[in-house]
Amino acid sequence: MILEYLQEWSYFAVFFLSAIPWVESAAVVVLAIAFGLSPIPSTILAFAGNWLVVVIVVLLFDRWQEWRNRKRAEKGIQKEDNKKRARAHGIFVKYGLPGLALLGPLLIGTEIAAAFAMIFKAPRKNVLTWMTVSLALWTILFATATYYGFNILG
Structure with a gap:
């Protein structure tokens, strides 16, 4: 009974x-399966948790950008370039939104990739579509590899 209760909370943790x-989500699903949680619910919950943050980033991006620009203007700070921005812009220029969405989670993180797509003026609907596809792909791929990897070893 206690183990079932702990396992139920483990899914919330995922x-x-x-x-x-x-x-x-790809890292979390690997850990969840490694700790013995069922792969399908773990995959769904890991995807849903990561996807929720991406949706929030995309939907609230304009408000955040306005707030950030206003604060920078008040402090007299100019826009700075950084390595992550340069890497994301290079991916975006070379491969477009699909490339940024598919490579972003591996190179710079899902939420950052979504934010950069919005910075580069990609349409909100397209960003959500491609980030959803990317998250689903990577989460399922890592879950499948982990599940079958452990079955081969065990």
């Missing part, structure tokens, strides 16, 4: 860990 920015 969802909430995936919803933490910069914690990718």
